Structures are given as C-alpha cells and as structure tokens.
Amino acid sequence: MEQGHGKEAAGWSTPSTEQCTDPYLRCAFNGAAQTALGVSGSALLAHSPQGCEYLVNNAFASQECDYMETITLCTKLCVDEIVHGGEDILARTIRDAKDLPISALFVISACGPEIVGDDIVSVCEALQPEVKFRLVPVPCAGFRGSQYDGIDIALDTIIKRLVKNNDEKIPGSVCLIAPHANANPTWIADLEWVRQVLLRMGVRVVATLTHRTPLSEIENMASAETSLLLSHDAGQKAADYLYAAYGTEQVGNGIPLPIGLTNTQRWLTALGERFDTQKIAEGMVAEGEKMVMATCRRKWPMARFLYRTPAAIIADATVGIPLVRFVTEEMEMTPELVALYTSQRSVQELLERELKSLRLSPKTVYGTDVYKTRMSLLEVKPRVVFGSTIERHACEGLPVAYVVEVVRMIRQFRMINREYFGYTGILNLFECVQNEWTMGWRSKERRYEAKW
Amino acid sequence: MENDSIVFHGNLQQLLEKVETGEMIPKLQASHAPMCKFFTAYYVISGIRHVVPLVHGPTGCPLYMSDFVRTRECCEIRGVPLEPTACTALDESHVIYGGEGKLLEAVKEAYAKYHPDLIVILSCCCSGIIGDDVESIAKEAEKLVGCRVLALRSEGFGGDFRSGYEDAFRLIMDLMEPPQKKMKGTINILGARWGPSPTEFNWDMDEIERLLSEIGIKVNAIIAGGCTVEQIRHAREVELNASWCYDWGQKLGDLMQERFGIPYSRTGQPYGPEATKEWLLGVATPLGMEEQALEVIGREMREVEPDLAYLRQALVGKTAIIEISEFPGPIRALSLARMAAEFGAHPVVINVHPYTIKERMPSIRFLLETGVNPEIVLTKGLFRLGSFRSSKETEDELEAIVKEYDNPIFFGNSGRFPPCPVVNLTLMNPAFQPQYGFKGIKNIAALVRQALENKDLPRSRLFRGMLYGTGTR
Known part of the structure; x- marks a missing residue:
C-alpha cells in the first residue's frame, strides 16, 4: 500500500499484485513465543517440527532469556505425527518435563499440528492433574498472521486464562502492554525507562505483558487501574479487552511513543494528567531537556x-x-x-x-x-x-x-x-x-x- | 572407567552398531533439535548466485535465512550483495482453500521483481500438508518466465536435516546439461551449503583452492557455495568431483558418479599432514597430476616441518580428549582424532551425539574403512531434556572424565574448562584460521603451543560463570 x-x-515498475514478498516480520508463532518467554519461571514447549525451534530461539534472544533459568522444548514432529496426529507425542513430552521447577509451561502449536487438527487445549486439560505447574496452551500457527498477530493471540490467551478477576483496583496503578513489540534491538531499555518514569510519578506497575513477569503478577493484573501500551504495532486488542473485561482504562492512547523532545513531553504530560502528577511531569521535562x-x-x-x-x-x-x-x-x-x-x-x-x-x-x-x-x-x-x-x-x-x-x-x-x-x-x-x-x-x- | 555418568564407552565401530540397532537413540523427545529439512534445503539453494529461493509458506519459515544467513552471514560477514528471501506468506485462507494459484502468481512476480537466473520453490509444512502441487506449478510457471523454475519438497517434518541437503543437491543435478567438452584438469567441489559464498568457512576453502592452484588444478564450481547457474550447467564437463569433506559432498558425488560417470574423490577432511596429502593426491592422481601434487606437497611439508616437529614432540604420549560442541557433528571430531593419533597422541572422542552418527552412516563407515576407529565416550548429559547447548552437566562430566586419563590435552573450544591444557579449535576465531591444509597445520601448532605454554594461566571466572553459573569450581 x-x-x-x-x-x-x-x-x-512495482507489480500491482503482491503474491511474493520478502518480509521483515516473522510469523504468528514467533510472536507468541516472544510473549510466552516474557513470563519468568516458565518454560516453553513448541509443538512443532524441529525447525520451528529456531523461531523460539529468536524469541528467546529477543526477550533476553537466560538459558540457565528458562528451558525451551520441542516435540520435533515428523511425518508419522503429521499422518497419525501428534497428540500422543505432545503428552509424552509434557510428562518428560513434569519435574521441571517452573510455574507454567506454555505449549505453542505450529502450522503442521494445527492443520492436522492436534487439539493441544484438550491434551493440556487432560494432563493438568499430572503436573505441578500450570499448562497454558496457545494455538498459534505461523499462518495465523505476522509476529504482531502472534503477540496479540498470546496476550489474549494469557489474559483470558491466567488473570484472576479482582474487583479491587489499586489506585494509581498500571499494567504495561507489549513492550516487546518494539524493533529497538534493545527495547528492554525502553521498558526500563518507562518503569523509572512511573516510579518517579508514584505509579505502581502491577504487571508487564510481558518481560520477566512472574505468573503471580499476571494473575493480579485485573487490579490495575490503567493500562499503558508500549507499542504501536501490537497490544491494542489486549488493552481493549482489559478495558471491556475489567474496566482498565488505557492511558496515552493515540499519541506517539516518547521518542524526541516533543513526543516525550506530550507523553509525560499525558501521564501526569492522568495520575495527577503534572508537577512531577513538568519537572521531568524541564530537567530532561x-x-x-x-x-x-x-x-x-x-x-x-x-x-x-x-x-x-x-x-x-x-x-x-x-x-x-x-x-x-x-x-x-x-x-x-x-x-x-x-x-x-x-x-x-x-x-x-x-x-x-x-x-x-x-x-x-x-x-x-x-x-x-x-x-x-x-x-x-x-x-x-x-x-x-x-x-x-x-x-x-x-x-x-x-x-x-x-x-x-x-x-x-x-x-x-x-x-x-x-x-x-x-x-x-x-x-x-x-x-x-x-x-x-x-x-x-x-x-x-x-x-x- | 568407573563413572556413573557414562552411557557409552567403546570405539566408533561399537557405537555405530548400537546406533544401527536403535539402542542409542535418545528417549526424551525434546532432547537435541538440529535444523529441519526445510532449513538445510534452503541453505544449499541459497548458495547459488542470482537465485530466488521462493518459500511457499508463512513468513516464519524464511526468518532464520533472512536474518542470520542472508543479512548477517552473507552480507555482513562475507560481503555478498543483498539477495531476496521471497515468500508467498500463506495465511489461514490459503491453508483452507489451497495456495497453488498464489504460488503461480508469486513465481511470475518473483521473476519480474528480481530478474533471477533461477527460481526454486521450497515447500514447507503448510504447503506440504495441504497438498499444494509445487512440482506442477513449477513446470507451469517455467513456461511463463525467462528462467528455470524448480520445486523442492522440503517440508520441515518431511525428513531430517540431512535429507534437506541431499534433496537440494539432487535437485541441482537437474540443472546440469550434457557435456559439450571435457574441461581438462578441472574439478567441481561439492557439498558447500551456506549461502552465496564459498563454503562454511572461507579460510578453509581458500587454502584448498590455493593448493589446487599450485598443482595446476582448476575449479569449475563450488556447489553450492556461491556458484552460478552457468557453472552448474557445465558441471558435467569436469574430470572429477571432490569435496573438502567426504561427508558433505558424498550424496551429490555418488549421484553424479552413478548418473553421469564422473568419478568422486573420496577423502576425509584435510586436517594434519596425512589427511591433507591424501586429499590432494585423491584429486591429483585421477587427473594424472600426481607428480605435480607430490612436488607441491613436498614443498609445503618442508615449509611446515618446524610445526610438524613441534606437534609430534608436544602430543606424543598424551591423551587427546576431543569434543566438538560448536556446530556439533562427528566428522570434524573424527578428523581431529586421526590427526592427534598421527602426532602420537591417544585420541578419545567425547559426546558425539548418536543422532548425528545416524545421519552420517555412509561417511562414518567410510572413515572406519580408512582405519579411523577412536575411543568414544558418551555421557548422560548429552541425552538430557532441552536443546543441545553447552550445559553444566556435560561440563561437569567432561571435567570428571579428563581426570581419568593420563597426560590429557583437550581439543575443543574455550567454552570448556577441563583440568588440562585446552586447544581452542573454535571456528569462531579468525585469528587461527584456516585449520585445513598446510596453513592449518601452522595454525593448529600455534594453538597447541598456546595451550601448553600457557596452561597455568588462570581461566576466566567470568566466562565460566556466564556459561555454567556461579558456585562451580
């Protein structure tokens, strides 16, 4: 376009149709993996052929996971599983992982098993009583869209499956959404800057969706009074859902993220107005400039x-x-x-x-x-x-x-x-x-x- | 050897037998995940210049190729131009209704956009399962564009990583035209597979080409390491095919011998003087250039004689513990074992994964026939849950095993911390490349010298902590 x-x-001349692309963006499976790997104390099981493990590795690096803390697994599907189904092998792999010291195991299915109809949700439900950790199935085949669609799909699953209903809001609190949908190769510093700003304004971050986020924070996310979207590419659906389901009001919607003097001023001012910390915001702007x-x-x-x-x-x-x-x-x-x-x-x-x-x-x-x-x-x-x-x-x-x-x-x-x-x-x-x-x-x- | 962590202890022949009977295949499904068939097929195809590898699948499949192989490896490290990593970007509706129409249009579009010499359609899991007939589309599309269009069934689930290489090489044979003439004293080098640039490691290929050139042997094409479609067309005009590693070129070499009658020189990796000599003579003798080769070998041997003398003196009577955990595969470990034995050391190869043995049966059998049958030790850590990364468990096991041997010296990389001198044979340090051929002998001698003369220098607490966590020795 x-x-x-x-x-x-x-x-x-640019051909009028676009059937052949050389994309910048990866598939939905990759985005889902990026999102799941942002939950600390968890592991990821790719229900996929072994090549998709490389998409997981890419996501692992993007979330700066520590391989001594986070394990990634793969069911390594072959022709047999495509012909006869891979649910048995998925169940076996979950059982192999049952002693892992984790709070959640995200099971993400790739193109192959989704097309042949493997029901990862049912397998997870059936095996849940056998394992001590939470099984979180995320059907997110690559063909479902781009990596940003994958982030939205995984956020949707995480919120709907893991967030506990909580009528009590924490005043002046926020949950941060989709910090990882950001092409700054070191986006984690952007997230850290946001956290520092909120800390200075006295705004409590209830949860971050997702980066090094414990399961307990996700469970408690409904108590956040507001949400703050840290991407223009993904996460809006999650913000909308949080508003619809828990009344979590979105802050800073519709203005560019804080890059440059004017954008930063606008963004800080918007936060200051919402959290009644205008003076602090003005001080930060003056000091920063x-x-x-x-x-x-x-x-x-x-x-x-x-x-x-x-x-x-x-x-x-x-x-x-x-x-x-x-x-x-x-x-x-x-x-x-x-x-x-x-x-x-x-x-x-x-x-x-x-x-x-x-x-x-x-x-x-x-x-x-x-x-x-x-x-x-x-x-x-x-x-x-x-x-x-x-x-x-x-x-x-x-x-x-x-x-x-x-x-x-x-x-x-x-x-x-x-x-x-x-x-x-x-x-x-x-x-x-x-x-x-x-x-x-x-x-x-x-x-x-x-x-x- | 008394050690609870040892799963196998024997020689290569015995390991091969156990692998053949299925005894040594990992029980944990999630243990050890090398690349899928699609990736390895793509690797080979992208080694042809001005090719459009057209992935018929979603956008995730070309990720590794686009980010790692194309941009980082090819453009950044090897200085080749930006080449397309095109894709049909299949979505849910194509999965339901089929993607053949889109593919046909994509081929035409790829031709209009990139003006390639060749288009290769690579199917992946999606297109394979829904049954898109990529071969028929390729035939139909070829009539509509000005270049050859080939199709490769490379679904990730459709085979192991090796089948991707082999099927891609087999496909490349379709481009080879009947010979118009014989190119005297000319060979093809087969088995390259890492993007549009010669071989995985340029320095090793440069050394091979230098030695061939000294003898007077010309190279028509390095297939598929930066070769052109034109060179592939003429590939049958050479007198001989060779590979710097028997394993890498084996399938294509055998097929070309079978189908076109072009002999294939079967030699191992040119590590150390004997293997290098064998490699050169294996090429020169069938070409009638043995005399010139012997002259070059003699001259080069005189040049490296001080290094050879040092290696003999340094390694005689030692136990060479060999572990290749970086780009893990058994062939390099076995080639190093042969070289260590040549210098008077007793080689012990540790933790070659049975999966990789299984994938390389013909090459392993060939090495056994040539007398390479070293002691092998496999440990429990090799079979643990998770991916095949450096792990604390295999590190602890390695440290324990090293203590069981007399006068040990470790041939591996600096990511290991055994209580003995460490010869850092990493392929990630350009300071000591190439490792093949006569220049390789000089570099390996320098690495052994560094290991032995500096064995008492402290190892990095920082890197050890990074790799294996704190709280270790």
Whole structure:
C-alpha cells in the first residue's frame, strides 16, 4: 500500500499484485513465543517440527532469556505425527518435563499440528492433574498472521486464562502492554525507562505483558487501574479487552511513543494528567531537556549539520512514527520516505496525524517488505536512511550518504541496552547518527599503504 | 572407567552398531533439535548466485535465512550483495482453500521483481500438508518466465536435516546439461551449503583452492557455495568431483558418479599432514597430476616441518580428549582424532551425539574403512531434556572424565574448562584460521603451543560463570 510519490522509478515498475514478498516480520508463532518467554519461571514447549525451534530461539534472544533459568522444548514432529496426529507425542513430552521447577509451561502449536487438527487445549486439560505447574496452551500457527498477530493471540490467551478477576483496583496503578513489540534491538531499555518514569510519578506497575513477569503478577493484573501500551504495532486488542473485561482504562492512547523532545513531553504530560502528577511531569521535562541540551553543548552532535537533508525512515511503527517528529524537529532533516512494517488502520491514522501536524508529505509505504523498501529508496533517493542493516545493504548503488541503523538488526553490537524513549534516548539516537557520520567520511577507494 | 555418568564407552565401530540397532537413540523427545529439512534445503539453494529461493509458506519459515544467513552471514560477514528471501506468506485462507494459484502468481512476480537466473520453490509444512502441487506449478510457471523454475519438497517434518541437503543437491543435478567438452584438469567441489559464498568457512576453502592452484588444478564450481547457474550447467564437463569433506559432498558425488560417470574423490577432511596429502593426491592422481601434487606437497611439508616437529614432540604420549560442541557433528571430531593419533597422541572422542552418527552412516563407515576407529565416550548429559547447548552437566562430566586419563590435552573450544591444557579449535576465531591444509597445520601448532605454554594461566571466572553459573569450581 503506497501513497505520495508515483510508483514508476528508474525503469522499475512495482507489480500491482503482491503474491511474493520478502518480509521483515516473522510469523504468528514467533510472536507468541516472544510473549510466552516474557513470563519468568516458565518454560516453553513448541509443538512443532524441529525447525520451528529456531523461531523460539529468536524469541528467546529477543526477550533476553537466560538459558540457565528458562528451558525451551520441542516435540520435533515428523511425518508419522503429521499422518497419525501428534497428540500422543505432545503428552509424552509434557510428562518428560513434569519435574521441571517452573510455574507454567506454555505449549505453542505450529502450522503442521494445527492443520492436522492436534487439539493441544484438550491434551493440556487432560494432563493438568499430572503436573505441578500450570499448562497454558496457545494455538498459534505461523499462518495465523505476522509476529504482531502472534503477540496479540498470546496476550489474549494469557489474559483470558491466567488473570484472576479482582474487583479491587489499586489506585494509581498500571499494567504495561507489549513492550516487546518494539524493533529497538534493545527495547528492554525502553521498558526500563518507562518503569523509572512511573516510579518517579508514584505509579505502581502491577504487571508487564510481558518481560520477566512472574505468573503471580499476571494473575493480579485485573487490579490495575490503567493500562499503558508500549507499542504501536501490537497490544491494542489486549488493552481493549482489559478495558471491556475489567474496566482498565488505557492511558496515552493515540499519541506517539516518547521518542524526541516533543513526543516525550506530550507523553509525560499525558501521564501526569492522568495520575495527577503534572508537577512531577513538568519537572521531568524541564530537567530532561536541560540535560540533553547541556550534553549536546559538550559533545557537539554532528546531526546538526544534516539540516534539511532528505531522509527515509524504514522501521516498525513503534519506533518509526515517533522518529518522524524527532528527525524533523530535533535533527531538522526532511523525511521524504516513511515505510512501516505494519499497515493496520491505527498505525496509518497516527502517522497521518503526525505528518499533517508537521506539514510533511513524504512517500508513505505501509506493510513494506524488503523489495518495496528498495524500490522506494530508488524512487525517493534519500541522503540519509534510518533503518536496519538490511537497508544498509538495500542502499547499495544508491546515493545514500548515511544509513543510521536503529532498528533490528543492527551492525554495531550493544552489550548495554540503550533506550530510544525519553531524554537519554535522544542522546542514544544522536550517538547512532554520530558514529555513522564518522564512517560516512571514509573512502573505500582512496587508499595507499604506509611505508613503515 | 568407573563413572556413573557414562552411557557409552567403546570405539566408533561399537557405537555405530548400537546406533544401527536403535539402542542409542535418545528417549526424551525434546532432547537435541538440529535444523529441519526445510532449513538445510534452503541453505544449499541459497548458495547459488542470482537465485530466488521462493518459500511457499508463512513468513516464519524464511526468518532464520533472512536474518542470520542472508543479512548477517552473507552480507555482513562475507560481503555478498543483498539477495531476496521471497515468500508467498500463506495465511489461514490459503491453508483452507489451497495456495497453488498464489504460488503461480508469486513465481511470475518473483521473476519480474528480481530478474533471477533461477527460481526454486521450497515447500514447507503448510504447503506440504495441504497438498499444494509445487512440482506442477513449477513446470507451469517455467513456461511463463525467462528462467528455470524448480520445486523442492522440503517440508520441515518431511525428513531430517540431512535429507534437506541431499534433496537440494539432487535437485541441482537437474540443472546440469550434457557435456559439450571435457574441461581438462578441472574439478567441481561439492557439498558447500551456506549461502552465496564459498563454503562454511572461507579460510578453509581458500587454502584448498590455493593448493589446487599450485598443482595446476582448476575449479569449475563450488556447489553450492556461491556458484552460478552457468557453472552448474557445465558441471558435467569436469574430470572429477571432490569435496573438502567426504561427508558433505558424498550424496551429490555418488549421484553424479552413478548418473553421469564422473568419478568422486573420496577423502576425509584435510586436517594434519596425512589427511591433507591424501586429499590432494585423491584429486591429483585421477587427473594424472600426481607428480605435480607430490612436488607441491613436498614443498609445503618442508615449509611446515618446524610445526610438524613441534606437534609430534608436544602430543606424543598424551591423551587427546576431543569434543566438538560448536556446530556439533562427528566428522570434524573424527578428523581431529586421526590427526592427534598421527602426532602420537591417544585420541578419545567425547559426546558425539548418536543422532548425528545416524545421519552420517555412509561417511562414518567410510572413515572406519580408512582405519579411523577412536575411543568414544558418551555421557548422560548429552541425552538430557532441552536443546543441545553447552550445559553444566556435560561440563561437569567432561571435567570428571579428563581426570581419568593420563597426560590429557583437550581439543575443543574455550567454552570448556577441563583440568588440562585446552586447544581452542573454535571456528569462531579468525585469528587461527584456516585449520585445513598446510596453513592449518601452522595454525593448529600455534594453538597447541598456546595451550601448553600457557596452561597455568588462570581461566576466566567470568566466562565460566556466564556459561555454567556461579558456585562451580
């Protein structure tokens, strides 16, 4: 789905139908695994052929699980189980795992067993009396959608199966939703920043859906007065359900996440208003902006030289939408291409509002894939690209001076998690630009050997 | 050996017999999960340049290929251009109504988008179960586009990881055209399978190519390690097929010999002087270039003589405990065992998973025929629930086993902490690559020297704690 600039570019034409894609996003099974692995003290059993275990490994890394604490299992289905059904082997594997010291075992089914009709819910119900931990079946075959759909499916299961009804609300409390639906490769720092903000405002986090979240917190989630969605890509359904089922009011809905000065100010102000902590919010804004400016005065970010440089943003909506304002306002570049991995209406509406407010009219691509990204880059020819390592390689042969890698996957390894949210987040993003700026000067051709 | 943790203690021949009778297959379903057939088939196909591997399935299946193989391995590490990892992105409605129509359109679209030399449709679990006829679609689609379109049934459940490699190599044979001429003194190298770049580890392949070039032998194609469709078309014009590892090229080599009469040089991995010599002569002799090969071997042997002398002196009388836990497979462990024995050490191979023995029966039998039959020890930890990662249990078992042997030296990687010198043969450290051939001998000698001369230096408490938790020795 494309808007803005014409489709024809440099002798290439974009086929009208899209039956063949080169996706950025993984399948629903992967999203469900990411969500389940955010529950601490649990294990995950993939009811799947052994290849799907690699999707679990990817999710394991994304949630920064510790292999000494979290075990992942796989039923390793083969032809026999596809022909005759795999419920027996699932039951056997659950029994094999019965001595694990865990509070819950998430059983996630992949494409194969779902198509052949394995009923993982019934198997789990039948075996529940035999094991000490909670069995949580999550039917979430890859074909059910993207990883974000998988996150929504798993959140739905977790909330409906594990949350206990509780009429008593904890005043000034919140549950955080879908922090892991965020393409910052070290999104955990974004979550941590949010927690610090809430702590300072005196807002109690009842549960996080999900990251290192004990089962007991999930069970108690209905006592949260509010919910705070930390993604523009997934989790809205969970927030809606919590409101409908438990009256949990959503805070900060409809505004971009806190990346950049203005977005952070808006977001903190919204929280301050809801929790009656305006003064604290104002203090945080003043203090944060002062810190950023003072730091920049000392470090001199080279981003200041990129004034009105045509830029492209290729990312998930969670990072991509807030980046539009940050890139435009703080760094004074001109976004000429915004390509987002997702295409749901809420994402489109939020981006359109931002663009209108900034009086920008870049080419926008929703639900982009690698091919559409490359074609859009060919067409728009930005000078700076905010994206991932994939865009670094997709820009080969184009007059792109800098590819600033900000979303998964990125070339530079981070041992320390870095947030994009909030004020330190601004500095982290400046640092990404700065390092790329330095590399941008290096010539690949002009070399000679020193004599010594 | 008295040790409760030992599940098997014998030699390779005895282990093979137990595996053949099904005695050594893990009982826990969730123990040890290597890649599925789809992944390994994809690996092979993506090793052809300008190919579109078109995955007929949901978007999860190309994940590993897209993130790890394409972007990180190929683009970032090996400097190859960004190649597509295309997918039909099947959803629930396709699962119900079938995805053949979508696939046909996807092939046409892939051709229009990427202008490839070849399109290979890879089926996965979804398309396999719902019965989409990928072969017929490939035939039909080929009439509509300007390149060959092949189909590979590679459902993840449809076979073990090895069957994916083998079926993909078999499919590649369909591209080989009847020879117009013979390319004198030219070979194919078979069995590469990690994206559009030569072999898993460039340095080893570079060493092989260097030695071949010294002898005057040319390489037509490395199949499928960055070869072109054109090179594959001419693959039958070579005089001989070879592989740097008998196991990797075995299936394709045997098939090409059977079907096209092209001989396949059966040799093991060129670790150490004897195996390297055998490898080179195994290629040069059938080509009538034995004399040139012997001259190169003589020159190279003189060059590494100080290293060989050091290795003999350093390893004679020692027990070489060999464990390959990184990219686990038995062939490398057995090749190292052979090399250790050549230098006068007694090799003991620890924890080669019976699953991997089962998957490599022909190659294991070949090694046995060539006299490789080392002592093998398997421990309980190998069969534990969970994935095949470094575990505290196998670490504890390794430490206990090492104490049972005289004068032990460990050949493995630095993720292990046995109470003896550790030769860090990791493939993740470019500082000591290649390990094949004569340059490999120099590197292995340097690694053994590091292990022995620095055996009393403290090991990392940090890395040990990271791998096995605190509270250990």
